[in-house]
Amino acid sequence: MSNRLRDAAQDLLPKLVLSPSFVLILIFVYGFIVFTGYLSFTDSRMLPSFDLVGFANYFKLFSLRHWSTALSNLAIFGILYIVICTVIGLGLAILLDQKIRGEGVLRPIFLYPMALSFIVTGTAWKWFLDPGIGLENVMHLWGWESFEFRWIKDRDMAIYTIVIAAVWQSSGFVMAMFLAGLRGIDNEILKAAQIDGASAWKLYRRIVIPMLRPAFLSAFVVLAHLAIKAYDLVIALTNGGPGRATEVPATFMYSYTFTRNQMGVGASSAVIMLIMIASIIIPYLYSELREKRT
Amino acid sequence: MSGGGNDVALRSGAVARAVIYAVLIVFAVYYLLPLFVMLVNSVKPLEEIRSGNMLALPEVFTFAPWVQAWSKAQIGVEPTGLSPYFVNSLVMVIPAVALSTFLGALNGYVLTKWQFRGHRIVFGLMLFSCFIPFQIVLIPMARILGMLGIAGTTWGLVLVHVVYGLGFTTLFFRNYYDAFPSELIRAATIDGAGFFRIFRRILLPSSGPIIVVTVIWQFTNVWNDFLFGASFADFDSQPMTVALNNLVSSSTGVKEYNVHFAGAILAALPTLVVYVVSGRYFVRGLMAGAVKG
Numbered sequence: 001m002s003n004r005l006r007d008a009a010q011d012l013l014p015k016l017v018l019s020p021s022f023v024l025i026l027i028f029v030y031g032f033i034v035f036t037g038y039l040s041f042t043d044s045r046m047l048p049s050f051d052l053v054g055f056a057n058y059f060k061l062f063s064l065r066h067w068s069t070a071l072s073n074l075a076i077f078g079i080l081y082i083v084i085c086t087v088i089g090l091g092l093a094i095l096l097d098q099k100i101r102g103e104g105v106l107r108p109i110f111l112y113p114m115a116l117s118f119i120v121t122g123t124a125w126k127w128f129l130d131p132g133i134g135l136e137n138v139m140h141l142w143g144w145e146s147f148e149f150r151w152i153k154d155r156d157m158a159i160y161t162i163v164i165a166a167v168w169q170s171s172g173f174v175m176a177m178f179l180a181g182l183r184g185i186d187n188e189i190l191k192a193a194q195i196d197g198a199s200a201w202k203l204y205r206r207i208v209i210p211m212l213r214p215a216f217l218s219a220f221v222v223l224a225h226l227a228i229k230a231y232d233l234v235i236a237l238t239n240g241g242p243g244r245a246t247e248v249p250a251t252f253m254y255s256y257t258f259t260r261n262q263m264g265v266g267a268s269s270a271v272i273m274l275i276m277i278a279s280i281i282i283p284y285l286y287s288e289l290r291e292k293r294t
Numbered sequence: 295m296s297g298g299g300n301d302v303a304l305r306s307g308a309v310a311r312a313v314i315y316a317v318l319i320v321f322a323v324y325y326l327l328p329l330f331v332m333l334v335n336s337v338k339p340l341e342e343i344r345s346g347n348m349l350a351l352p353e354v355f356t357f358a359p360w361v362q363a364w365s366k367a368q369i370g371v372e373p374t375g376l377s378p379y380f381v382n383s384l385v386m387v388i389p390a391v392a393l394s395t396f397l398g399a400l401n402g403y404v405l406t407k408w409q410f411r412g413h414r415i416v417f418g419l420m421l422f423s424c425f426i427p428f429q430i431v432l433i434p435m436a437r438i439l440g441m442l443g444i445a446g447t448t449w450g451l452v453l454v455h456v457v458y459g460l461g462f463t464t465l466f467f468r469n470y471y472d473a474f475p476s477e478l479i480r481a482a483t484i485d486g487a488g489f490f491r492i493f494r495r496i497l498l499p500s501s502g503p504i505i506v507v508t509v510i511w512q513f514t515n516v517w518n519d520f521l522f523g524a525s526f527a528d529f530d531s532q533p534m535t536v537a538l539n540n541l542v543s544s545s546t547g548v549k550e551y552n553v554h555f556a557g558a559i560l561a562a563l564p565t566l567v568v569y570v571v572s573g574r575y576f577v578r579g580l581m582a583g584a585v586k587g
Contacts, residue, residue, distance in 0.1 A: 013489045014408035021397050021460050022416055028438075028457045029423040032431040039433060048433065092321060095314050108573050109322045112329075115569035115576065116562050117518035119535045123542050123558040124328035127335075127348075127551055134348055141347045172325065176577055229427050232520040236539055253429040258525075263433060270429040281425045289418060 033274065040268035046261040057268040066244055067269065070252040073159050077248065078227035080163045081170070085223055086216070088167065089174025094204065096175070097182045107179075110172035118169065122236020125165040126152070155245040158238050162230075162246060165237055170226065174219050181215035182208070221284045228277050249273050336360065336555040343551045359552035363560060367553055368544075369537050370529045376557050378530075379537035383517060383564075386448050386533060390455035391512040397456070398463020398508060399501065403493050405464070406471040407479050417468065424461035428521055431458075439526060446528030454526060455516045462515075463508050466579070470504040471497060503575070510572060511579035514565050534561045 043053045061067050092110060096103055113121065128134045131150040139147035151157035185208060193203055231250035238246045240255070249269055257266030335343050336359050338352040346353070365375035405417050435454065436445070444450035474497060482492050523533040532540075538561045542554045569576050 010489060014404040015410060017400050017489070018404045018416070021401050021464065022420070024457050025420050025423050025460060028431065028435070029426060030419070032434040033426070035434040036430050048437070088321075092318070095318055098311075098314055100314070100318065106318055106322055108570075109325050111573070111577065112566065112569055113325060114580065115514060115565045117520065117535050117538075117565070119518075119520050119539050120558045120562045121328070123538065123554055124332050126542070127554065128328060128331050133343055133551060138347055138349050168325065168328065173580055176580065180581060225425050232535070235520070235524075236542070239543060250427065250429055254432075254525075257433060267433060270427065270432070273427040274430045277425055277427055278422075281422065285418065285421055289414065289421075 036267045036270055039264060040271045042264055044263035044267065046263065048263060053264070057264040061265055061268050061272070064265075066247055066252055066256075067249075069244060070247045070249045070269075073246060073248050074228065074230075076159055077163055077166070077230065078224065080160070081166050081227050082220060082223045084163065084167045085171045085174045086219055088171040089219065090178050090209075090212075092171075092175040093178035093182055094208075096179060107176075110175055112172070113169045114173045116169065118232035119236045121165055121169050122233050125161070125168070126237050129161050129164075152238065153242060155242050158242060158246045162234055162237055166227075166230065166233055169233075170223065174223070177215050177219050177222075178212060181212045185211050217284070221280060224280050225277050228273060249276075332555040332559055335552055336363075336559060338552055340548070340550055340552055359550070359556040360560075362550070362553045363541075363556035367541055367550075367557070369541050370532075376534065376537055376541070376560055379532055379534045380560065382448060382527075382531055383534040386451045386455070386531075387513060387516045390452045390459065390516050391509055393452070394456045394459035394463045394512055395505065395508045397460060398465075399467045399498075399505070400493070401460070401464040402467025402469075402471045403497060405468045406474070407476065407492075407497075408489070417464070420461045420464050422461070423458065424465065428458070432521075432525055436526065446526065446531060448531045450526055451522060451531065451533070454522050455512075455519065458522075459512050459515065462511060466504055466508045466511070467501075470501070474500070503578075506572065506575045507579040510568055510576050513568060514576070517565055 038050075039048055040057055041052050041054060042049050043051050043056075096106065100106070129149070129152045131137065131148075131153060136147060136149045139149075152161045189207065190203065193207055198206070229250060230248055231254070234240060234246055234248055234251055240247050240251045249272065253266050253269045253273065256262045256269065260266075331348060334351060335348060337355055337357065338346070339354050339356055339358075342353060363375060364377050366373055367375045369376065369379070401420070405413055439445040439450045439453075442450075442453075444453065478496060479492055482496055487495070517533075518535060519533070520535040520539065523536040524539075527533060527536060538557050541557050
């Protein structure tokens with residue numbers, strides 16, 4: 001009898017141990033998603049309201065110029081950020097993989113920005129790109145009088161300064177992912193191809209890069225979700241300006257919800273952000289977890 | 295000049311190798327440049343930054359900007375410098391990291407060695423929580439923290455960071471314990487060892503590396519967080535990142551670039567030190583966070 005009780009307890013115990021975490025996640029993640037989703041259909045302004053207004057907030061959202069700016073900035077930033085990080089990351093990984101002397105020194109230099117807060121990165125780049133004291137001024141002092149670089153003050157170009165700083169921060173990380181992928185490739189395959197007379201270029205294009213598919217996929221997923229979540233860097237580097245020229249969805253949501261008192265619109269923008277991320281992450285997680293099972 | 299006998303993956307001449315080194319060094323300069331700019335200009339008098347060259351070494355060397363950033367700069371109501379915010383961050387980070395790591399270890403243990411029906415769904419739900427845009431939880435979180443009476447406190451921030459760190463810590467420990475031989479656990483169960491005993495005696499002693507990875511990952515994430523700190527902290531619980539941003543973007547008075555740079559280095563120092571001391575584990579955490587399953 002006492003044995004069976006003990007068994008039952010042993011059976012229950014693991015679930016009991018897991019349950020606090022699981023309940024926290026259920027409430028604070030999924031419950032909150034439902035709550036924000038609900039608010040996006042209400043006329044909430046400064047405070048949450050529970051009066052439903054249908055899709056009005058979504059119609060309003062997509063009619064706002066700020067939101068279309070935010071979306072097109074996200075598209076520009078996201079595409080450039082993902083492509084440039086991938087190109088630099090892959091390039092550096094391939095070069096570092098050529099039995100380089102000093103790899104142990106170079107790798108940590110490429111990677112350390114990942115340890116910094118985006119606020120620190122933003123501060124450093126903000127003043128370095130400032131025309132008055134930064135790069136432009138340096139070039140003038142070095143004798144290149146006509147040099148002009150004032151993107152950070154330019155409504156049309158400011159979004160590209162965010163790309164510069166973000167690439168600086170993340171490309172080393174992408175390099176590390178590709179390097180791990182390269183190190184995982186069987187050397188025998190490369191040797192065999194080389195004996196067959198394949199040139200270095202062909203070797204990489206035909207054999208190595210296709211074998212890095214999983215690394216490409218992981219890099220894409222990580223970079224894409226970081227791009228959609230980008231907030232801190234924009235705040236620190238341009239604070240959404242000049243004007244609202246570098247507005248992105250994350251800054252839009254914050255300002256509409258907490259400073260413009262349009263919580264319903266803010267909530268609907270958060271829902272759109274979640275949908276964007278979910279449409280990338282869920283297929284990825286699904287395939288990763290399923291692969292594991294077989 | 296002889297044809298055969300090369301076993302290097304990429305055959306390359308001296309010129310090609312020189313180009314490779316040159317490219318790598320150019321990129322090293324690119325990555326080091328902002329750090330160099332911050333360091334050099336944090337020890338210059340303000341006048342020298344404004345009239346001089348940002349990339350030049352200081353003519354007059356001064357620690358005054360560091361002192362100013364640490365203990366004198368006006369950030370909140372009083373000219374306290376960044377030091378109280380540094381302490382706020384520490385007081386927030388330590389319990390948040392400890393709690394989320396501890397819970398993650400237990401979760402990973404349950405999800406690999408005591409699997410139950412639906413364990414995969416539970417894990418999937420926890421894993422997805424790593425990626426959500428936090429904008430989706432800001433509004434209800436503000437309300438809940440208010441209802442719990444911990445709005446604007448360090449404990450409120452600890453709760454937030456524990457909850458949204460759980461997905462990653464669980465993932466790390468799950469993947470690590472997954473590779474741990476289940477036969478050992480089964481043998482111990484037959485010998486009459488219970489749930490906690492097996493965890494303490496068998497799994498925990500060999501968990502060193504994954505604990506280090508998880509602690510570094512959580513420390514870096516929580517220390518570097520800005521969004522939650524900016525949303526949920528009061529003046530007396532603001533973390534370092536928020537204080538630094540306030541310092542740099544305050545529009546009143548003269549822009550003290552040298553103080554901003556010193557402050558930025560101060561804010562970066564803890565995570566940089568962790569990175570330098572244990573870079574290997576840091577990278578392993580990044581990879582584990584990226585490559586799922």
